[in-house]
Amino acid sequence: GIQVEQSPPDLILQEGANSTLRCNFSDSVNNLQWFHQNPWGQLINLFYIPSGTKQNGRLSATTVATERYSLLYISSSQTTDSGVYFCAATYYGGSQGNLIFGKGTKLSVKP
Amino acid sequence: DGGITQSPKYLFRKEGQNVTLSCEQNLNHDAMYWYRQDPGQGLRLIYYSQIVNDFQKGDIAEGYSVSREKKESFPLTVTSAQKNPTAFYLCASSIGQPNTEAFFGQGTRLTVV
Numbered sequence: 143g144i145q146v147e148q149s150p151p152d153l154i155l156q157e158g159a160n161s162t163l164r165c166n167f168s169d170s171v172n173n174l175q176w177f178h179q180n181p182w183g184q185l186i187n188l189f190y191i192p193s194g195t196k197q198n199g200r201l202s203a204t205t206v207a208t209e210r211y212s213l214l215y216i217s218s219s220q221t222t223d224s225g226v227y228f229c230a231a232t233y234y235g236g237s238q239g240n241l242i243f244g245k246g247t248k249l250s251v252k253p
Numbered sequence: 254d255g256g257i258t259q260s261p262k263y264l265f266r267k268e269g270q271n272v273t274l275s276c277e278q279n280l281n282h283d284a285m286y287w288y289r290q291d292p293g294q295g296l297r298l299i300y301y302s303q304i305v306n307d308f309q310k311g312d313i314a315e316g317y318s319v320s321r322e323k324k325e326s327f328p329l330t331v332t333s334a335q336k337n338p339t340a341f342y343l344c345a346s347s348i349g350q351p352n353t354e355a356f357f358g359q360g361t362r363l364t365v366v
Contacts, residue, residue, distance in 0.1 A: 146295075172353070173353045173354065175354065175355065177357075182359070183290075183341055183343075183359070183360045183362070184357065184358075184359045184360060185343065185357040187354070187356060187357075190354040228295060228296075230295075230296070230355075232353050240286070240298050240301060240311065241286075241288075241296070241298075241345075241353075241355055243288075243295030243296045243297075244295055245293075245294060245295045246295055
C-alpha cells in the first residue's frame, strides 16, 4: 500500500523563525491534506492540496504530485504553532476516502 | 454550529467490557470514518462508511464493530475481543467522492483499567 513519510520527525525553533516540513508519498494520490494536532488532540485542517500551492496567513503549502511530495511552510513561527503536523493522503485504487497518515512532525516553538 | 461531535471525551473501561463511542455530524456528509491513534503515531483506519446502512473494514477492524443507521451518526463499539483498546479515537467525515477532504471530531480517549 501507499507509504506516507514525513520529515523531520522533530523540529525545535525559536519564535520568529521559518520552517519547512516535508511529506513524501509512494504512489499517485488524489487527495492530500495537512493537519495540525493541538495539545488536546484535535486535528485542525490546514490545507486540502492534492496539487499546486495555497497560502493561509503565515502558512503555505505546495504539492508536486508528479514528484510525489508536499511541503508545508511556516513563516514567523509563534509558540501557538507548537504541536504535531500530519500529512495524509488518499490514493487512486485505495479504499474510498481512506486517509493514509504519516507519523507526523513534532514542532516546538520556544519563546 | 456545524461540525462533528464525539462523546464522551474520556472513557474508562474495565477489561472484558464492551463500550460504545459516539460520533455525530451535522455537516450533511455522506462518508464517515473511525481512526485510532496510539502515542507518538499517526492515525490508522478502523472502519468507514460511504453511505447509510453500509460500512467497510479498515486496516485494524478486529475487535471493533460499527453501525450506520442514520446519515449523521456512526457509533463505534470497542468489544472485549480488542486486545489493546487503550488509545485515542477520532471520528471524521467527508462529503464523499470525488471530494474526499476530511474533517475530524475532538476525539475520545479510552483507557482500560
